[in-house]
Amino acid sequence: MLTKRIIACLDVHGGRVVKGVQFVDIVDAGDPAELAVRHAREGADEIVLLDITATHEGRQTLLETVRRTARGLFVPFTVGGGIRSAEDAAQVFDAGADKVSVNSAALADPTLIDAIGRSFGAQAVVVAIDARRDPEAADPVRDAQVFVQGGRKPAGRRVVEWACEAEARGAGEILLTSMDSDGTRAGFDCELTAAVSEAVRIPVIASGGAGTVAHFVDVFARGKADAALAASIFHFGVSSARALKEDLAKAGVSVRLPC
Amino acid sequence: MKRITVVDYKAGNLTSVLKALRHLGAEPDVTDGDLAPIESAEGIVLPGVGHFAATDRLDSTGLTPAIRAAIARGVTFLGICVGMQWLYSGSSEAPDQQGLGHFAERCTRFPEGAEKVPHVGWNSLGVREGSRLLAGVEPGEYVYFTHSYRAPVTADTAAVTHYIEPFAAAVERGNVMGVQFHPEKSNATGLKILRNFLEMMK
Numbered sequence: 001m002l003t004k005r006i007i008a009c010l011d012v013h014g015g016r017v018v019k020g021v022q023f024v025d026i027v028d029a030g031d032p033a034e035l036a037v038r039h040a041r042e043g044a045d046e047i048v049l050l051d052i053t054a055t056h057e058g059r060q061t062l063l064e065t066v067r068r069t070a071r072g073l074f075v076p077f078t079v080g081g082g083i084r085s086a087e088d089a090a091q092v093f094d095a096g097a098d099k100v101s102v103n104s105a106a107l108a109d110p111t112l113i114d115a116i117g118r119s120f121g122a123q124a125v126v127v128a129i130d131a132r133r134d135p136e137a138a139d140p141v142r143d144a145q146v147f148v149q150g151g152r153k154p155a156g157r158r159v160v161e162w163a164c165e166a167e168a169r170g171a172g173e174i175l176l177t178s179m180d181s182d183g184t185r186a187g188f189d190c191e192l193t194a195a196v197s198e199a200v201r202i203p204v205i206a207s208g209g210a211g212t213v214a215h216f217v218d219v220f221a222r223g224k225a226d227a228a229l230a231a232s233i234f235h236f237g238v239s240s241a242r243a244l245k246e247d248l249a250k251a252g253v254s255v256r257l258p259c
Numbered sequence: 260m261k262r263i264t265v266v267d268y269k270a271g272n273l274t275s276v277l278k279a280l281r282h283l284g285a286e287p288d289v290t291d292g293d294l295a296p297i298e299s300a301e302g303i304v305l306p307g308v309g310h311f312a313a314t315d316r317l318d319s320t321g322l323t324p325a326i327r328a329a330i331a332r333g334v335t336f337l338g339i340c341v342g343m344q345w346l347y348s349g350s351s352e353a354p355d356q357q358g359l360g361h362f363a364e365r366c367t368r369f370p371e372g373a374e375k376v377p378h379v380g381w382n383s384l385g386v387r388e389g390s391r392l393l394a395g396v397e398p399g400e401y402v403y404f405t406h407s408y409r410a411p412v413t414a415d416t417a418a419v420t421h422y423i424e425p426f427a428a429a430v431e432r433g434n435v436m437g438v439q440f441h442p443e444k445s446n447a448t449g450l451k452i453l454r455n456f457l458e459m460m461k
Contacts, residue, residue, distance in 0.1 A: 002382045002422055003401065040446065045381055074279060076403060076444050093272040098444060121271050121309030123377065123405040172405070173379065203379045226380065256381040256401040259446075 003256045004220050004248070005227035006241050007046040007205060008039035008234050010069075012081070013053045015061050019183075019232045029235040033068040039234060040075045043242030043259040047073060048175070048229060050101065050128075051081025052150060058082070063095045070096025078126055080175075086115040093120060101175055103128040104148040107155045107162070110169055117170030126205075127166035128175040131159040131192060141191045142199075151179050159192065160199045167200045174204045175229065181209030185233070188215055193223035205229050213239075213247040220253050260286055261460045264300040266322060267291040270313035270341060276306040279443035283454055292320035297329055302460035306443075307341030311366070311408065312353035314345045327359065335460045336435045337392075340406060343430060343437025352408050361435055362415055366408045369423050377407040378422045382440075384429070390417040392436045392455050393429060400448045402428070402440035409439060434459075 010017045010032050017029040029035070036047045049069060051062045059082065066079050079092045080101025089100045100120075106112045106127055116125045130147045137143035137158075144159040155162075163174050176196050178189035188209045197204040203226035206219045210230035219225045233239055245255040263280065265287045267273055273289065280287050287304070288296040297303065303326060307313070317323045330336050338346050349358045350366035358366075369376045381401040386393045396418075409426035412419055417436070420428035430437045436456070442449035 002378065002380050002404075005380050070274070070278065074282075074444065074446050074450060076441075077275075094274060096274050096278065098275055123308055123379070124271060172377065201375050202377065203375060226375065259401070 001254050003045075003254045004225070005045040005205075006043070006216070006245055006255065007048055007227055007229040008036075008044040008241060009048045009050065009207070009229045009231040010035055011050050011052045011231060012062070012065060013051075014058065015065050017235065018052070019235060029232075032065050033071070035235065036069045036077075037072045039241060040073055042234075042240040043245055043256075044075065044234070045241070045256055045259070046076045046078070046227070048078040048080070048101065051079075063091055066092060066095040066097055080126070080128055085112070086119055089116045089120065093124070099124045099126050099172070101126040101128045103130065106166070107146065107148055107157060110165060113166055113169040113171050117172070122170045122172040125171050126173045126175050127163075127171040128177065129159060129162060129196075130177045130179055132179040133189070133192065142195045144192055147179060160195055163196045163200050167202050171202060173202055174200060176204055176206060178208040182207070183232070184209055185211030187211065188219035188223055188225070188228065190219055190223035193219055193225050197224040197226070203227060213244060213251065216244065216248055217251045217253060261301045261457065262288070262299055263302040263304065263457070263460065264288045264290055264296040265304045265306065266297075266317070266326070268307070268313055268316040268322070270310065271306075271308035273306055275441075275443045276304060276339065279450065279453055280304070280457075283450065283457055285457055290322070292322065294321060294325045297322065297325040300329060300334055302335040302457070303329055303337070305336070305338045305342035305345065307339060307345070308405070309341060310352060311341055311344060311350040312356050314341065314358070315356050317345070323359065330361065330435055333434050335456065337456050338437035339443070340439060340441060343439050344408060344410060346430065346435065346437045347410055350408050362410070362413070362430060362432070364411050364413060366410050368408050372423065374423050377405060379405045382420050382422060385419040387417055387419070390429070390431055391459055392431050392438075392452060393418055394455055395451055396448060402442065402445040402448055404440045406439060
């Protein structure tokens, strides 16, 4: 049976893993290569590394971080942040990533999705969407606003229509972050996740708000998520992926165990 | 040191496969058209992510007959994902592109329905008795899949996985093997399978 995936996310800044609340108030959480291997050993199904302050100067640092992180990792490894072209993606793949995550650059030029998919296959392209409910819209959930630049600026797109376009262009997965929930540990935005998951045929990874086992149960059931991503609850030892999955299994969620 | 050659036909990147093989102590050669590393190989790995149409490069470079000859002389062969599908006669993903035809069947897309296509994530293996490639893989061990097309279950199927319906997660006949999943991304279970492959090389 296909299991629900638990994905550990490493937000990286200047070669270190960091964690913030609603994209601000950043604290140090450790070395990415060490943490990635630890998460995989502790049962994470997948690792995502996001360079949250990607700059031109930081590219070589990122590639070196990807290379170091990939070395001891034998689970799927996604890298995002600052990938603006198929050439950028090629460098990240060459350094050892299995998938790339694109966000702002894909919104600026959606053909980037087609271009990376053509060269590396749809399964290698994750389109990350940072979304915030729009209370003014007719449907605040389906019409949630897409944000760019680390959540600072509205992109002028609506979440469901952008997810559908990404799929049509050849995205392999959607990584959906609820900015309303991110870092709060108060639960995923299940309505938002379900709206996107029901609108596309590709897997949707829910992100933002993980705090308790019940939140994960909820986002798989009500949110119809195929995978869920979390960062801070793992970094600070609140729960390992394995402990989380054992609790999920007891709650009737199909997960990869033993792991 | 056994001579192992990984075939690069420009369908996605090889980094993860090479990394896993090196981790297990192999020193793989890579060819993207040079036939010599195929002719001297004791083991061949055909990785693959992406589209079945990409396998046309194997024909245009002359790798297809070279691989066919290698298989005939008993070289241990492993196809991964699209590399497994290429062992069949073809795929509805690219109907005009012929596969190797080592296995007579064709690969087809998962049927549309309530379940999502592609099939992405960790799913369990039902290993059939006698598989050398999957020796030591316990019932219900999980491996990582990402694909929309799959091969049917036949007498040559080495492991069955269920998604929408049963399909061939692995195929094995003599020295020729294929896996639909990605052993290089399947943690300890995947490494165990790649280690079996390396040990099967002459």
